[in-house]
Amino acid sequence: MTTLAELYERFVPSDCPVALRAYDGSAAGPRDAESVIELRSPLALRYLATAPGQLGLARAYVTSTLEVRGDLHATLHALLAHARGGLRARDLAAALRALGPWVLRRPPLPPEEAPTPWRRGLVRHTRRRxxxxxxxxxxxxxxxxxxxxxxxxxxxxxxxxxxxxxxxxxxxxxxxxxxxxxxxxxxxxxxxxxxxxxxxxxxxxxxxxxxxxxxxxxxxxxxxxxxxxxxxxxxxxxxxxxxxxxxxxxxxxxxxxxxxxxxxxxxxxxxxxxxxxxxxxxxxxxxxxxxxxxxxxxxxxxxxxxxxxxxxxxxxxxxxxxxxxxxxxxxxxxxxxxxxxxxxxxxxxxxxxxxxxxxxxxxxxxxxxxxxxxxxxxxxxxxxxxxxxxxxxxxxxxxxxxxxxxxxxxxxxxxxxxxxxxxxxxx
The missing domain is CATH 3.40.50.150 (Vaccinia Virus protein VP39)
Structure with a gap:
């Protein structure tokens, strides 16, 4: 069975100084890392899988199903500075196969989130909008x-x-x-x-x-x-x-x-x-x-x-x-x-x-x-x-x-x- 740490290593380069600690007990990254991402529940994975990238990360963080230990700015700076140039489709597909279809069930969105642009109206920048x-x-x-x-x-x-x-x-x-x-x-x-x-x-x-x-x-x-x-x-x-x-x-x-x-x-x-x-x-x-x-x-x-x-x-x-x-x-x-x-x-x-x-x-x-x-x-x-x-x-x-x-x-x-x-x- 693929661990969450193994999946993390698919997306984050080995020289990135940000570690992972996951709810399945697995860990990745430097043991002495000052920045640690904690995946606290399967709900975090559902947020990340149904909105890959920054939006899924934001939803998981806002709902506290994902936590960051250490300085948040330093953690994000390290992740973006070491990014491989975007999420690769083959890595996403492999991760979804390893996790199973349950991860694609979209969880409830945080109520603080604004509606999608198309729900706000047909025309942008009207006075009302x-x-x-x-x-x-x-x-x-x-x-x-x-x-x-x-x-x-x-x-x-x-x-x-x-x-x-x-x-x-x-x-x-x-x-x-x-x-x-x-x-x-x-x-x-x-x-x-x-x-x-x-x-x-x-x-x-x-x-x-x-x-x-x-x-x-x-x-x-x-x-x-x-x-x-x-x-x-x-x-x-x-x-x-x-x-x-x-x-x-x-x-x-x-x-x-x-x-x-x-x-x-x-x-x-x-x-x-x-x-x-x-x-x-x-x-x-x-x-x-x-x-x-x-x-x-x-x-x-x-x-x-x-x-x-x-x-x-x-x-x-x-x-x-x-x-x-x-x-x-x-x-x-x-x-x-x-x-x-x-x-x-x-x-x-x-x-x-x-x-x-x-x-x-x-x-x-x-x-x-x-x-x-x-x-x-x-x-x-x-x-x-x-x-x-x-x-x-x-x-x-x-x-x-x-x-x-x-x-x-x-x-x-x-x-x-x-x-x-x-x-x-x-x-």
Whole structure:
């Protein structure tokens, strides 16, 4: 009879430093391994067999039928770094023959999993479908996000001024960097698309003297942000609306920021997305687009099944060249772009540490299965940035005015000293 350890060795190279301990008593891999995968029950095999690859792994991990002993990020990093280039059909067939047909009986799916894409509707990125997708992820629990994100309540990568900077320092630097790149001045009007919990609109209003409008599709984000704006005494200077950005009526903004929002737009909608934003921006106004990107334009736009089913339903990523082209196609001349890939890996490291520090309270807020999914999602994403499977870019563009006027500096000047001490408005 074939043991589970023997099957494991078919899929994992012998030099991989991750061991296996299985419920049938068999073991594989280094005896002194710091990373150990435990297969706790036959149910784990059914998840893995009926959805080979990352989705089956996620289902088994979320339901605790599969456990990882040791650092989850290090374990996933080792498995992916030593991967043979995908699951081979002959190995899968041999494993199924050895296990028997029972393993193909699909087990109940975790209730935290979103429906398959075809069950969400015939057309992607309608207003209703986008609102449902945002609610699935962002309307989870404001307290849970406080535990994971920390006082900044910024859910995008920080910019670490030094390797030993704190997460709060990195997020304060990122928010202020956005303001500096946009060259915000007192009295100007800022639009923040996908404004989250309102950290940017509060910081821009308080420290740069602008009138800032943010929009979000998350009801809980809007409620939290509105309360934070009032507590900071910024009513009349900063506003957060529960609104689809496509329904914004105002135009003539001096600057537009989109930080971590374009991932929800969809490749087919990029033209409409950027043309709509360009129409709301005054000539010579600046737009900053901060988004996760593919490392290559050859990859498909849609996210993998784990992210689509558990994290960001209908999310899509594009190569940076695709995004730059779409900006230019609608009168937004890209003047500067930079990759912050390593910064996002560091940010995810800190979010993961926050989750572990507050594990009991996080579980009380959202349940153990969802907390485990977040642990897995952040570790997987961190590995993706580590290995350059995914990247993140800030792209600064300007809507050129008559005869090409742009009012841009001859050289980037946003690394100058901050306009004021950052971080105050983030707390």
């Amino acid at each position: 986008d609102a449902d997708a945002i609610a699935h992820h962002y309307d989870l629990s404001n307290r849970f996000y406080e535990l994971v994100l920390g006082p900044s309540m910024v859910y995008s990568c920080g910019v670490f001024p030094t390797a030993d900077a704190s997460l709060d320092e990195a997020q304060a630097e990122k928010v202020d960097l956005v303001c500096r790149k946009l060259d915000l001045r007192p009295g100007q009007r800022l639009l923040d698309v996908g404004a989250g919990w309102g950290s940017l609109v509060r910081h821009a209003a308080e420290h740069y003297g602008v009138r800032a409008l943010g929009v979000t599709l998350s009801r809980r984000q809007a409620e939290w942000a509105t309360a934070a704006i009032a507590a900071a005494g910024l009513d009349g200077r900063a506003e957060l609306r529960l609104l689809d950005y496509r329904d914004i009526g105002e135009t003539g903004f001096d600057a537009i920021a989109s930080v971590g929002a374009m991932e929800h737009v969809g490749t087919a909608q990029l033209d409409a997305h950027f043309s709509g934003l360009a129409a709301r921006l005054r000539p010579e106004g600046r737009m900053l687009n901060h988004t996760i990107t593919r490392s290559s334009g050859h990859h498909g736009g849609r996210m993998g099944p784990v992210i689509d089913r558990y994290v960001f339903p209908d999310g899509e990523l594009q190569g940076p060249g695709t995004v730059v082209s779409a900006l230019h196609d609608h009168g937004l001349e890209v003047r500067h772009t930079e990759s912050l890939r390593e910064h996002y890996a560091m940010t995810l490291r800190e979010w993961g540490a926050n989750l572990e520090r507050h594990w009991a309270e996080a579980v009380a807020e959202v349940g153990e299965r969802r907390a485990r999914m977040w642990r897995l999602y952040m570790a997987m994403s961190r590995v993706g940035f580590d290995l350059d499977r995914i990247e993140v870019h800030q792209m600064l563009a300007v809507r050129t005015g008559p005869r090409g006027a742009a009012r841009m500096p001859l050289r980037p000047d946003w690394e100058r000293a901050r306009a004021s001490t950052p971080g105050v408005a983030l707390r």
